[in-house]
Amino acid sequence: MPDTDGPISYFTEDTSVETVLARMGEPENARLAEVMRSVIAHLHAVVKEVEPTYGEWMAAIRFLTETGQMCDAKRQEYILLSDVLGVSMLVDAINTRRPSGATENTVLGPFHVEGAPDLAMGDTISQDGQGEPLVVRGRVVDGDGTPVQGAVIDTWQTSHDGFYDVQQPEQPENNLRGIFRTGADGRFSYRSVKPSFYPIPDDGPVGQLLHGLGRGNIRPAHLHYIVSAPGFETVTTHIFVHDDPYLDSDAVFGVKQSLIREFVRHDDPDRAAEFGVANPFWTVETDFVLTPAA
Numbered sequence: 001m002p003d004t005d006g007p008i009s010y011f012t013e014d015t016s017v018e019t020v021l022a023r024m025g026e027p028e029n030a031r032l033a034e035v036m037r038s039v040i041a042h043l044h045a046v047v048k049e050v051e052p053t054y055g056e057w058m059a060a061i062r063f064l065t066e067t068g069q070m071c072d073a074k075r076q077e078y079i080l081l082s083d084v085l086g087v088s089m090l091v092d093a094i095n096t097r098r099p100s101g102a103t104e105n106t107v108l109g110p111f112h113v114e115g116a117p118d119l120a121m122g123d124t125i126s127q128d129g130q131g132e133p134l135v136v137r138g139r140v141v142d143g144d145g146t147p148v149q150g151a152v153i154d155t156w157q158t159s160h161d162g163f164y165d166v167q168q169p170e171q172p173e174n175n176l177r178g179i180f181r182t183g184a185d186g187r188f189s190y191r192s193v194k195p196s197f198y199p200i201p202d203d204g205p206v207g208q209l210l211h212g213l214g215r216g217n218i219r220p221a222h223l224h225y226i227v228s229a230p231g232f233e234t235v236t237t238h239i240f241v242h243d244d245p246y247l248d249s250d251a252v253f254g255v256k257q258s259l260i261r262e263f264v265r266h267d268d269p270d271r272a273a274e275f276g277v278a279n280p281f282w283t284v285e286t287d288f289v290l291t292p293a294a
């Protein structure tokens with residue numbers, strides 16, 4: 001029992017957690033009560049450790065207020081906060097524990113758009129042709145290496161200079177987005193351009209927090225994927241460019257060793273013609289290994 005100087009229903013520094021928790025009655029929602037018991041205990045522990053001044057506590061309140069005020073239909077500053085604190089990756093890790101060898105998940109991010117164009121094998125997702133050509137090839141397989149036919153691969157990425165179409169009105173709608181389906185051999189291939197590293201938004205409270213902590217706001221270059229197939233767990237993931245200078249400092253902690261791929265540069269006009277791209281060009285290969293749905 002904590003050291004009390006009165007009934008537990010009166011608040012003291014020592015009994016703060018117990019006093020607050022004791023006010024909870026028979027919960028209508030048992031899970032909510034469980035979560036809030038933990039939140040209250042941890043929050044009080046932080047306050048006891050940090051001992052904020054009134055000014056510091058008001059700065060925290062102001063930060064949370066401004067984070068909420070920054071949110072609208074297009075901007076979700078709280079998700080960005082969760083991303084930069086590593087919480088999005090932690091929730092993702094807890095919810096996508098998979099056997100070794102299965103493709104790992106990583107953050108979805110805010111730039112996925114429903115309803116990207118359905119494209120045929122080998123098509124390009126670059127509608128403006130800007131950037132260095134890239135050929136992406138791979139297979140979707142199960143844990144035994146058996147090809148998964150009819151898997152749906154939804155992909156999106158930045159332009160060569162690091163902007164998603166939705167961030168830049170001059171890009172055509174759905175530039176660098178597409179949906180592909182694997183054939184009977186589980187294979188897929190498409191053409192694109194090599195993506196660039198890019199900054200996550202830093203014009204709001206989360207950007208101020210990052211800069212205040214001496215942290216960067218850059219994500220290393222990557223291609224996004226959501227891979228789904230009937231009977232399998234959907235994988236939300238990226239692949240990263242192996243020599244990107246920001247692999248070790250991703251602002252949202254999305255990099256996993258298993259998701260880094262070698263992007264190979266080719267200077268070979270004949271092969272470029274075979275792939276239907278300009279020379280020189282890049283290739284990358286990646287397989288997605290799916291696990292059965294729970």
Ligand code: BEZ
Pocket residue numbers: 080083107108109110111200201219252
């Ligand atoms: C992205 O990769 O698109 C992204 C992920 C988290 C925060 C911002 C952007």
Ligand code: FE
Pocket residue numbers: 109111219222224
């Ligand atoms: Fe991204």
